[in-house]
Amino acid sequence: MAEVKIERLPELDQETLERLIEIYMRGYEGMREYGGEGESYAKRYLRWCWNKAKDGFFIAKIGDEIAGFIVCDADWYSKYEGRTVGAVHEFVLDKKFQGHGIGHKLMEKCLEYLAERTDRVELWVGEKNEGAIRFYEDYGFRRVGQSGIWVRMVKDLRKGDNKNR
Numbered sequence: 001m002a003e004v005k006i007e008r009l010p011e012l013d014q015e016t017l018e019r020l021i022e023i024y025m026r027g028y029e030g031m032r033e034y035g036g037e038g039e040s041y042a043k044r045y046l047r048w049c050w051n052k053a054k055d056g057f058f059i060a061k062i063g064d065e066i067a068g069f070i071v072c073d074a075d076w077y078s079k080y081e082g083r084t085v086g087a088v089h090e091f092v093l094d095k096k097f098q099g100h101g102i103g104h105k106l107m108e109k110c111l112e113y114l115a116e117r118t119d120r121v122e123l124w125v126g127e128k129n130e131g132a133i134r135f136y137e138d139y140g141f142r143r144v145g146q147s148g149i150w151v152r153m154v155k156d157l158r159k160g161d162n163k164n165r
């Protein structure tokens with residue numbers, strides 16, 4: 001696979017938004033219950049992510065093509081934690097790019113970014129999304145609760161400890 005570059009998304013223009021929606025729709029193919037209700041949901045959700053966490057919105061690029069992205073929020077009020085922590089709002093790779101190590105690169109960037117700004121990160125993952133749950137457990141995320149079909153996972157962060165695996 002050609003070189004993968006991880007960059008902060010500089011701006012969410014129309015063309016980029018369309019590509020991110022495509023990645024989101026393809027990435028969750030076969031897992032529709034976890035990937036929203038279609039393109040108009042995806043559009044609203046991805047705009048929400050961008051407005052909430054611009055500084056932590058990272059994309060993986062192969063040449064000029066965006067392969068996937070991760071949205072890391074350093075300023076998330078978690079009602080479960082009762083305080084502000086970090087959060088991963090979205091993490092998805094286009095189907096054709098899954099399983100090639102690109103997710104690891106995005107996650108490492110995300111944890112490096114969050115570890116500089118907060119001491120804990122939470123995320124929610126579908127209960128049947130075993131591949132992703134294993135992926136997160138490998139990074140030291142622990143299952144701490146469940147709400148409906150969603151499993152809540154958290155990980156403690158330490159400054160300078162950005163390998164995390």
Ligand SMILES: CC(C)(COP(=O)(O)OP(=O)(O)OC[C@H]1O[C@@H](n2cnc3c(N)ncnc32)[C@H](O)[C@@H]1OP(=O)(O)O)[C@@H](O)C(=O)NCCC(=O)NCCS
Nearest residue numbers: 027091092093098099100101102103104124125131132135
């Ligand atoms: C989860 C996801 C972002 C991981 O990115 P990735 O680039 O496929 O993952 P990598 O290739 O870097 O790492 C693969 C690891 O993740 C796990 N994995 C999770 N989903 C996988 C998939 N669809 N294909 C291959 N591996 C997957 C494997 O256990 C593998 O572990 P290993 O490195 O010890 O062999 C990506 O598979 C994806 O977009 N999945 C669909 C959307 C999703 O579930 N997002 C998370 C929601 S909370």
